[in-house]
Amino acid sequence: MSFGASANLAARYLVRHRVQTLLLASTLALVLALPVAVRLLVRAAEKEMRARAADTPLILGTRGSAVDLMLAALYFRRQAVEPLTVGQIDELRASGMADAIPLQIRFHAQSAPIVGTELEYFPYRHLHVVQGRMFTRLGDCVLGAAIAEERKLKVGDHVFSSPESTFDIAGVYPLKMRVTGILAAAGTVDDQTIFVDLKTTWLIDGRAHGHDDLTPATGADLVLMKEEGNVVGNAAVKMYNEVTDKNEDGFHFHGDQATFPVTAAIVLPHEEKGEALLAGRYLKRPDGVRLVRPAQELDTLLGTLFRLESLAVAGLALTGGCALAVGSIVFALSFRMRQREFQTLADIGISASSLRAVRVFEVILVGAAGLFLAGGLIGGLQWLAPTLVRLSLM
């Protein structure tokens, strides 16, 4: 018996029928790779979520889903979360037991979230600029490393905020924001984010605005009427959609900033005792403001995820078993259809063991190709998993 000749014959047959071979190998690869891929993605999700949650002791928010609040504060997911007010955050700060970093997560620039926050956020998440500087005035923004690379943006370029609804002409207007800095890659959701000062988000939602000067010296012809100290401009008044050195002074806020909205705040207790006291204090507030522990909420969420994972893997294993059975039938049918070919080889004098070896080598080669493809799929997924998880959480 010659194994070399049998292997060669098997390989030649498979190469000649490469489409069918690739189809079989791909099926096998999927059957093998899918359960592993599910496990891989769930583990990557768990790792990513736990790491971010572990760095975030408490989140201040209002009533509604705690999971939604956590996803908004940790992954800047634009959830329908009822906002806090600046006053409520100030109240927590005034307790002297913790610091708070506000996060306003409502707007976006195409798919990237625009997160309004304060400068304390960056050292807290170990973020630093590698190009340019932090935002210093209204309308400035700094970009996460990935979003800057994807959109080929650099310091001095501009980013427009997207309208919340295309057909809502009375809604927020796009704000042209100046890029002042690019952050170093952190391997987290921060890389995909556009950061602005909290006040800039209020500018986007119309609580602040800028327009032509209406003082008598420069804008007398722009005044429609004056009443009780208020000056009403006429239709010729130009509204600014960009903050510049020239028009910066023309921007102003309307209303009490203590009532302005903030999606959530990351709460950093000074000590354990303070954390416990705060937790008690925010247990049942009449205004619905509460503290959420991300690690706790995550355990609940992951518990559900793991149950779903087990179900998915069981289902995939069953499907895989069926696919393998079908694959075996395909081989058996193929060998049966080639009975005449094997008989020819036998008539020439090729031994039964060599012919068995041809069949075995064909199965082995297809199996090896399937394993190779599965390895490639799993390897690729392993490399991509953290990014995929991050993107899916946003």
Add this chain to the structure above:
Amino acid sequence: MPAPSLISARDLRFDYGGESFALSVDAVEVSSGRSLGLLGPSGAGKTTLLRLLTGLLVPRAGKVWLGETEVSTLQAGMARRFRLEQVGLVFQDFALLDYLTAGENILLPGKFLSGAVASETEKRGRELAERMEIKELWNRPAVRLSQGERQRVAVARALVQRPKFVFADEPTASLDPRRRELVADVLFDYAKEAGAPLVFVTHDSALVERFDETLHVEALIR
């Protein structure tokens, strides 16, 4: 019993289990370097007799010797090994593997015989291909060969291992007259040069004169 001839069969009886066909041959003798033409109409049993003589079919009764070996009683595995080493066979349907090239088909027995094709075997394969005017088809997949080309590849494959016995089942059926002569020359010349007995099934009356002996198989049907 020592075989006086290189191919020898005695009192052969064979049927396929039905009543319509039964073959009965009292004696077949083919000496070294000589040729035997098996003649007769289609369905007469020429191919059956040829397969009995090669050991591909086992007779109900009687004995077949190829040289010193009684092939009619050889165990299946031994019979295969014997054919691979000593018998050159040209099948009626050519029996090529479509996913191999013409050259790979020609060298296939050598590959299974020794694991790898010796350079001498490959050289002989190429010489045979050249002689049978299929040299330029060496690397062409068998599936893209014409019937006549396939037939010539099958003849080259049968002779490449320098067999001691040559059996050819209508090896010129798909060929034009010039190439029929060419292939017949190759087979008859090999038999003479190698001292190998040649058993040749044919319908072709033009070839009859070239056989040392002929056997009309239709007379053997019951």
